[in-house]
Amino acid sequence: VLEATSGLNTLKANTLWSKYDSRRLGAKIDGSYKAGNRHLIEFLVDASKEKMDIDGWKMFDFKHANEDTRSRWRNYYEQEIINAQIQDTITLNKKGDFWLTPSIRYNRSKILGRSDRYDEKNDPQHIKWLGQTDEQTDDKVTWQLALKKQFNDHFTLRATGGTYYRLLNMYEIAGDGAGIMPMPNVGGSASVFPMP
Numbered sequence: 001v002l003e004a005t006s007g008l009n010t011l012k013a014n015t016l017w018s019k020y021d022s023r024r025l026g027a028k029i030d031g032s033y034k035a036g037n038r039h040l041i042e043f044l045v046d047a048s049k050e051k052m053d054i055d056g057w058k059m060f061d062f063k064h065a066n067e068d069t070r071s072r073w074r075n076y077y078e079q080e081i082i083n084a085q086i087q088d089t090i091t092l093n094k095k096g097d098f099w100l101t102p103s104i105r106y107n108r109s110k111i112l113g114r115s116d117r118y119d120e121k122n123d124p125q126h127i128k129w130l131g132q133t134d135e136q137t138d139d140k141v142t143w144q145l146a147l148k149k150q151f152n153d154h155f156t157l158r159a160t161g162g163t164y165y166r167l168l169n170m171y172e173i174a175g176d177g178a179g180i181m182p183m184p185n186v187g188g189s190a191s192v193f194p195m196p
Contacts, residue, residue, distance in 0.1 A: 014056035022170065024050040040089040051078045052170055074113045077174045081167055082108045087144075097150040108139035109167045111193050113174070134192040140165040167196045 026048035033041045054075045087103030114133045144162030151157070173193050 014059065016057040018054070018056035020052060020054055022050060022052040024048060035088075038091045042087050042089070044085045045083070047080070047082045049078065049080045050170055052076070052174060054174070074115045074174065076114045076116065077170060078112045079170060079173065080110045082106075083167075099146075099148045101144075101146040101148070103144045103146075103162075105142045105144070105165075106139065107142070107165045107167055107196075108137070109196060110137045111135065111173055113193065136191060136193045138167070138196050140196075165196055168194060 026046065028044070028046035030042070030044040032043075035041055054077075059073055059075060083105065085103060085105040087101055089099050089101045092098040092100055112133065112135045142163040142165050144160065144164075146158065146160045148156065148158045
């Protein structure tokens, strides 16, 4: 019995069971405006807020020697996302079969992670990137240019170029809440969580 108990104690938190409670609330608005015969302006704004509580085997059990490290594991996350985009489809010729579409996007993510049990005074390793509550905001403006030419009713060519900034989903940020940890502060980076 002692060997079995000792073996179980070496397993990481969430190894035998875990529970994730995630709630997400979002809203979106989009529309278009015809500005003359040659311009069709379109816009999109969407926002969301997601919260996640994590529980699991040994996450809140402090009976063993490694309680100082286990108490740092985050058990609550939230992420607020805002995306906005505007584009203009410009008709380039009188025939109306050649279009240029420039667009610009703004993406922003605010992440919060918290450990309800963390006590900085009792942290022997002083891991800066894993405090009781950490926040990180990432944002970027990106662009895109698209060309479209319709040669006839059966044949159309399209070309697109630009940049893109993909925000992370909650699992990429939180991992499994215990065994997969956030990215450490390496090379002087101010990031606490993985970067988009």
